[in-house]
Amino acid sequence: AEQVGEAQALLEGQREIQDTESQAWLLAASWLGRGASFAENWDVAGQYAQEAYEGSEALLESAEVDLALDRQVELALGAGIEVLGQAQSASGDHAGSVEFLTAKRERYRGTAVEMRIQKNVMLLSLEGQPFPVLDVEHHLGEQVPSQDSLNGKVVVAFFWAHWCPDCKRQLSTLQQLHEEYG
Numbered sequence: 001a002e003q004v005g006e007a008q009a010l011l012e013g014q015r016e017i018q019d020t021e022s023q024a025w026l027l028a029a030s031w032l033g034r035g036a037s038f039a040e041n042w043d044v045a046g047q048y049a050q051e052a053y054e055g056s057e058a059l060l061e062s063a064e065v066d067l068a069l070d071r072q073v074e075l076a077l078g079a080g081i082e083v084l085g086q087a088q089s090a091s092g093d094h095a096g097s098v099e100f101l102t103a104k105r106e107r108y109r110g111t112a113v114e115m116r117i118q119k120n121v122m123l124l125s126l127e128g129q130p131f132p133v134l135d136v137e138h139h140l141g142e143q144v145p146s147q148d149s150l151n152g153k154v155v156v157a158f159f160w161a162h163w164c165p166d167c168k169r170q171l172s173t174l175q176q177l178h179e180e181y182g
Helices: 003-016 023-038 044-061 072-088 093-109 112-126 166-182
Strands: none
Touching: 003 023, 003 044, 023 044, 023 072, 044 072, 072 093, 072 112, 093 112
16 A cells, blocks of 8 residues: 555656656556556546546547557556456446446457456456356367366466466466465
């Protein structure tokens, strides 16, 4: 929580001298929103996510920015939407959160933002539900368990990419959880 306050003070100290409508500012706001969400400081998370989201949409509407070409706007917009959905869910409006994210996924269909939002829709809509049937034609390692073999069990599904350093860093934590609770 202290680090969120420090980051917020740092960003706010720049507000008067920076262009708060710039792509760089919106990206910084989105990162502060994400950081605050990790600390479950939903007021700060929502505030900066909203700023990143609205500012990114304004840039896109100005026709000066192409979402497919501008990575900073893509990241700021995606993080803003993601954190706003998470904050809404954390406030107790789980269904509204899924509805919000689903609408934004449709709006940004065909972009990298769509996939980021889809991940969050799945996280929020699958939690507490029976594990979905996976239609897997090819796999590495053990056979994917059948739905029947998972009934009544807690399931953690971790989909990762071989090129993703964050995914690889999480492996030891997943192994530890499996050893402790498996």
